[in-house]
Amino acid sequence: MKHPSKIVGLQEAIGAVESGNRIMIGNFGMSGLPALLIQALVDSGAKDLTIISNDLGTPGKGLGRLLRNGQIKALVGNYYNWNPEVPEAYFSKKIDVTLLPQGTFAEAIRAGGVGIPAFFTPTGVGTDLAEGKETRVFNGRTCLLEKALYADVALIWAYRADALGNLTYYKTARNFNPLMAMAAKVTIVEVEEVLPAGALDPECIVTPHLYVDYIIERKPPHADA
């Protein structure tokens, strides 16, 4: 059996998303954001989405478009002050928001990827974000029990892929992308360039190909979509 290509068109890839899904999207502000995939998700009109991401961009930009387009039911993430439309929607009870400390958020996504359903962490003990969470003392320090995060689909960005789907990243655009690749049932990656299998240094591959289902190769004309 020949290896079929993972490189597909945007429509085919985004077809993996259904209304009501939990979607992880990689980014830190505008760094490491899969811009074409987000455009395709906006165009798809999928509704009632739970978006799991660090932030929601800025008003009407990047992930902010999903909110303006009324596609979001709930958010799980870390920092929404860059997009004041998020607090506004939350405090007017239009969407649910679950905030997690950034490190807990990252670790919970990794945990989802590596089959760890829950872990204890000292971060956030006693704060408003600890409300309702179980505590336990380890080595004299109180810790919170935090649960893993999972998604139906992850939309991520990477710098380069090889034909098998191995990925490398670029500077601080790496952020949550490799973690989300592991934690979703289907992972779709948007890359700048696809190279032949074997072209990436085996010591430098960050995301092994087994985590990647579909690859979108950015073409220069779309680069600033």
Added chain:
Amino acid sequence: MKHPSKIVGLQEAIGAVESGNRIMIGNFGMSGLPALLIQALVDSGAKDLTIISNDLGTPGKGLGRLLRNGQIKALVGNYYNWNPEVPEAYFSKKIDVTLLPQGTFAEAIRAGGVGIPAFFTPTGVGTDLAEGKETRVFNGRTCLLEKALYADVALIWAYRADALGNLTYYKTARNFNPLMAMAAKVTIVEVEEVLPAGALDPECIVTPHLYVDYIIERKPPHADA
């Protein structure tokens, strides 16, 4: 303040180990084993050590020397059938041994490094290795609570270091080395080669320098020590 060199002699490095310490040592069989550091540890005569490693080499070779030399009080690890002197010492009650499934062992070392004191895992439920461990059901699946592992000193191998102590590895010799670098108070690395700061690709550094305290550079005459 100028950055002082982390490159030291074997004697100075191994001086960080005291009798009674918990020592992590990186290896999988003979792959990724810090051979010079182990020789120095044998020569140091430090006693009552708890050795945390995947295996204990083969009789009288690699880590096996520490057992013959009577330096071991306890082992925490995964697989000792490659060295029959370990079961013999254990069943004749000369040493303590704590066995962990290999993935749980790896995850527990990482957890120690990243400040996660305990985590739940589905591995090993109901088996002899689950005895005395707390269980809890997550997503319909029974899991065990496993605790993080910590060490006083980690002795690891890496392929290359830069002058700051950033590390890269080589093929399957990577194994437990990067994990142990994070989980010990003092990390000593034995490398094949030290390059200037900036010579390693920032995208390919596996162990960032903040985890590394001392560097031993292997010289060809000692390579098969």
Added chain:
Amino acid sequence: MPTPEIEERTRIAKRIAREFNHSQQRMIINLGVGIPTMVANYIRSELVFIQAENGMLGVGRKAVETEIDPLLINAGREPVTQTPGCCYFDSAESFGMIRGGHVNATVIGAFQVDADGNIANWVIPNGRQLGVGGAMDLVSGAGQVIVAMIHRTGKGKPKIVRSCSLPVTGYGEADMIVTELAVFRFIDKKLTLVEIFPGVDLETLRRQTEADFEVSADLTEYLQ
């Protein structure tokens, strides 16, 4: 001429390789020591990738002579080669793949498998063994668990038993058992004979198999 034992072990390995070669899906597989490692020799599909739990995806064939690099080994400590597009990672990442359900199948040897799919393959409590390896992680984490083993012990005792008497590695984890005589699958949790080797009759098979088993309505000859 191969000895009968080598012929039987090869048969098992080929049968399991066939399973993977016929998959239409990409398969990430992990192979234990012994017969499982032999499976790699018969993989023909580009969709199949071998993971070694000591930190590699894309394991190639066994290394010979000048190819041998003592730092490039599989989990059985055998020198191996790499394939294009392979990559290396640490042991936590490696078992993250396994525990996280990203490895589609594991092929393992076993001392015993029982009618409930329980597997005993990590220790014989004889006072001389002390080690678990990745066995528990693999049987609990991998998608399909395929047991590859000679049907009976060297002393002629059944290895497919009513209930494991040896320490169990994982409960209810076996999905398929391939021996030199037959192929069983757990269908609706019931041990079910699905293929039988030419010349082996059902009565003989029942005698050599302590566990009761169902016989599939679609029972076929052992596929080769």
Added chain:
Amino acid sequence: MPTPEIEERTRIAKRIAREFNHSQQRMIINLGVGIPTMVANYIRSELVFIQAENGMLGVGRKAVETEIDPLLINAGREPVTQTPGCCYFDSAESFGMIRGGHVNATVIGAFQVDADGNIANWVIPNGRQLGVGGAMDLVSGAGQVIVAMIHRTGKGKPKIVRSCSLPVTGYGEADMIVTELAVFRFIDKKLTLVEIFPGVDLETLRRQTEADFEVSADLTEYLQ
């Protein structure tokens, strides 16, 4: 001429940089947004390395003009440069460093710090804020927690208070407070004045500081 406010903010940043420049130990530090980021401008020691929690160790100075790469930013989303020997990693690795105690110091801004070392710096519950960032991870994980802030709010209210009225980020985590008027340390868990700016008298300082504080027997002038 710098405005008085810029002069005050610069004074705070320089004082904290001095703390790091005098260290004999390698220091891995993380700098929050605002005054903390300015600290980087005054670091002179090769022993100090800046970590950005969005995934970088070895952050260089702010990027200007042609250096700007939108994919290379610090946690405040400002374009930065890299230093020789820097490296990049994912967010779980980054916070592993922080939670695991491998980051020696964090410099953060705050709305309030109280006499028990509690820090409130993540949210003002005004119905317009919804975000925590890495604040909780940093105050609980980093070795030394250094609070950099103007002594009072824009409206003249004390920020060093008896007990935080705003939602707390971390309990008992503050180790040092540096304002434009004074430097405090928590010594034996007690808020203690250790340096005072020339021309500021103790009575004035007490009026502008709601929390009671001890005065160190070794009280000195604000080091510059």
